[in-house]
Structure formats: C-alpha cells, structure tokens
Amino acid sequence: xxxxxxxxxxxxxxxxxxxxxxxxxxxxxxxxxxxxxxxxxxxxxxxxxxxxxxxxxxxxxxxxxxxxxxxxxxxxxxxxxxxxxxxxxxxxxxxxxxxxxxxxxxxxxxxxxxxxxxxxxxxxxxxxxxxxxxxxxxxxxxxxxxxxxxxxxxxxxxxxxxxxxxxxxxxxxxxxxxxxxxxxxxxxxxxxxxxxxxxxxxxxxxxxxxxxxxxxxxxxxxxxxxxxxxxxxxxxxxxxxxxxxxxxxxxxxxxxxxxxxxxxxxxxxxxxxxxxxx
Numbered sequence: 001x002x003x004x005x006x007x008x009x010x011x012x013x014x015x016x017x018x019x020x021x022x023x024x025x026x027x028x029x030x031x032x033x034x035x036x037x038x039x040x041x042x043x044x045x046x047x048x049x050x051x052x053x054x055x056x057x058x059x060x061x062x063x064x065x066x067x068x069x070x071x072x073x074x075x076x077x078x079x080x081x082x083x084x085x086x087x088x089x090x091x092x093x094x095x096x097x098x099x100x101x102x103x104x105x106x107x108x109x110x111x112x113x114x115x116x117x118x119x120x121x122x123x124x125x126x127x128x129x130x131x132x133x134x135x136x137x138x139x140x141x142x143x144x145x146x147x148x149x150x151x152x153x154x155x156x157x158x159x160x161x162x163x164x165x166x167x168x169x170x171x172x173x174x175x176x177x178x179x180x181x182x183x184x185x186x187x188x189x190x191x192x193x194x195x196x197x198x199x200x201x202x203x204x205x206x207x208x209x210x211x212x213x214x215x216x217x218x219x220x221x222x223x224x225x226x227x228x229x230x231x232x233x234x235x236x237x238x239x240x241x242x243x244x245x246x247x248x249x250x251x252x253x254x255x256x257x258x259x260x261x262x263x264x265x266x267x268x269x270x271x272x273x274x275x276x277x278x
Contacts, residue, residue, distance in 0.1 A: 003232075003264035004241040012042040012093075013130040016063045027071035029249035030242065030256050031187050031231045033155065033176045035075050039067025041243055043093050044235050046189065047072060048174070050153025053083035056107070057172060057189060058235065059097030062136050068097065069104065079104045084152055086159075087140075088191035088235055089169040090115035090126045092133055099136035110150060112161060113143040114168030122208045126166075144170055162224065164217025164273075165192035167209060173227070180251040185230040188262060192235055193217075193269040199276040214273060221270045229262035240265050 009015070015022050023040040030036055030046070038045035043060040045068055054077060060068060069079055082105040087095050090111070102109050111119075119126045127135045149156035158173045169191040177184050196202065198214040233256075234240035245255040 002258065003261045003268070005265075005268060006238045006241050008236070008238050009042045013061065013063070013132040016040060016042065016061065017132040020064065020067065024067065025243065025246060027075050028246040029075075030233060031176050031185060031249075032178050032251060034187060034233075035071075036233075036237075036242070036246070037068055037071035037075070038064070039071045040064050041237055044189070044233065044237055045071075046233060047075070047077070047082075048155055048157075049077075050155040052153030054081045055150070055152055055155065055157065056082050056085045056101065056105075058088050058094045059085065059101045061093055061096040062100055062134050063132070065097040065100045068101070080106065082107045084150060085109045086150060086157065086172065087111040087115075087170075088172070088189070089166040090119040091166065091192070092127045092129055092135070094192075094235065095119070095138075096127060096133060096136060099138035102138055108141040109138060110142045110144060111140050112159075112168030112170045114161070114163070115166050115170070116140045116143065116168070118167050118208055125206060125208060149174075160224075162191055162217075162220060163213050164220070165194045165197050167213060171224075173229070178251055178254070185257065186228055187231045187233065188227070188229040189233040189235060190224075190266070193239060193266075194236075195269070195273045195276055198273050214277075217273065218270055221266055225263040225266045227262070228259060230259050231256050232258075232262040232265055234265075239269070 027037045035047045037047045046057040048055040144159040149158045160171045162171045171191045173188045
C-alpha cells in the first residue's frame with residue numbers, strides 16, 4: 001500500500017492520562033519478527049523477537065507504560081524477556097517510560113550520546129513538556145555507534161545518527177527473514193521527523209538546538225531516501241499510516257511490505273520542514 005499520512009493526535013498526553021481508552025489499540029504484527037506494542041495510537045513502540053530475547057524500540061510516556069506491558073503479555077511474551085531498550089530521541093513522548101521499563105525488565109537502555117547529554121542538560125526541552133506527564137528520569141547504559149550494530153540473537157540493528165528533530169536523533173535498520181517464502185526484508189524506523197523543533201520560532205527560544213540541525217536534516221534526505229527499505233515503520237503512527245491494517249498481518253500477505261514508502265515518507269517530511277521556512 002502506498003505512503004499515506006494522517007493528522008496528528010490532538011491533546012494526546014491529557015487523553016492518555018485521563019481517557020486512555022480513546023487511544024487504546026491492541027498489539028499487532030508488522031513484519032516477520034516485529035510487533036507494534038505501544039498499546040496506544042500516539043507514539044509507536046516496537047518489539048523485535050531476536051530468538052534470544054526481545055529488543056524494544058521506544059517506551060512512550062510513563063502514563064501509557066501499563067498499555068505497553070499489557071500488549072507484550074497479549075502477544076505471548078513477558079517484560080523480562082526484553083534484553084535491550086533502544087530509544088530514538090530525547091523527547092518525553094518516546095523516553096519517559098524508560099525508567100519504568102528498565103526497572104520492570106532489567107534491560108540495557110541505549111540512546112545516542114548526543115541526546116543523552118541533551119536530556120540531562122535541558123529537561124525543559126526534553127522531559128518537562130506537558131503538565132499532564134510525570135517525569136521519570138533514567139540512566140542510559142550504552143550509547144550508539146553507527147559502526148557497531150546493536151546485536152541480540154540473530155538480529156543486528158544498525159543505528160544511524162539522523163539529527164534534525166533533536167541533536168542525537170537516531171534511526172534504526174534491521175533485516176528479517178519471512179519463514180514462509182524465505183525472503184529477507186529490510187525494516188526501518190526513522191528516529192524523529194517532527195517539524196515542531198525545526199522552525200525559526202523554536203530556534204529563537206531553544207537553549208540547545210540550532211538551525212544547523214535543520215540544515216543537516218534537509219541535507220540527509222537524498223542519502224537516507226537512497227537506502228532500500230522494504231517495511232517502513234513510523235515513530236508516530238500518523239506519520240506513516242499503519243493503523244488501517246492493524247491485525248491483518250500474515251506471513252503470506254505482508255500488508256506493510258512496500259519499498260516505496262520510506263523515500264516518499266522522507267520527501268514529505270522534508271517538504272513540511274521547508275514549508276515552515278517560508
């Protein structure tokens with residue numbers, strides 16, 4: 001199915017804190033080894049079965065951690081099966097549940113060194129962004145290196161520093177084999193593409209982020225779009241529509257398999273950033 005995006009979720013933190021059922025979604029499979037397990041439709045969290053434990057990508061906010069944990073149980077796993085937690089960037093909607101998930105699982109928490117410093121030095125731009133969200137600080141156990149994939153079992157997640165939305169925003173690429181037809185797919189999630197931090201008004205008030213990050217984001221478009229990706233996953237489900245096929249996955253049908261989505265998604269996000277520059 002070709003690329004399609006939808007409107008952002010209005011007032012998501014307040015909704016998850018006060019009326020979570022309005023955003024609740026059951027877990028669903030998106031590729032041979034990966035499930036959407038956020039439990040809500042605002043921020044994506046993905047669980048990868050490596051054969052020797054699980055990798056969790058992002059944790060969403062503390063208020064929705066119970067939805068994440070419930071999703072993990074629903075697909076037949078346990079939180080303690082998670083061995084590594086990979087954080088995409090230092091905004092509370094992706095990392096505020098990290099402390100709870102680290103305590104529940106005992107997993108190693110990974111993020112970029114650049115964003116860990118951003119998170120520590122600038123909480124007002126990373127964690128303290130919504131009065132409905134409860135800040136839960138955490139410590140990172142390891143930092144990414146573009147030259148060293150994060151490995152567990154037979155899965156190797158290649159990380160790539162893709163700044164713009166934050167200074168240390170990190171994207172993820174890994175391969176999975178379809179057990180039915182033997183085909184290998186490249187699965188990817190961009191670490192963050194929000195134009196809300198890549199505009200002149202934001203830079204005028206930011207203590208940490210500068211317009212050169214936007215320049216880097218725009219310059220990276222061609223390089224990133226040239227990477228072959230078979231299954232593109234969104235860090236926010238509205239950025240690449242996936243909810244319309246929730247629950248439809250089978251190894252035979254592959255409803256999320258489309259190698260045009262990744263490049264189209266990047267082009268659209270760059271278009272949005274450029275539009276704000278006018």
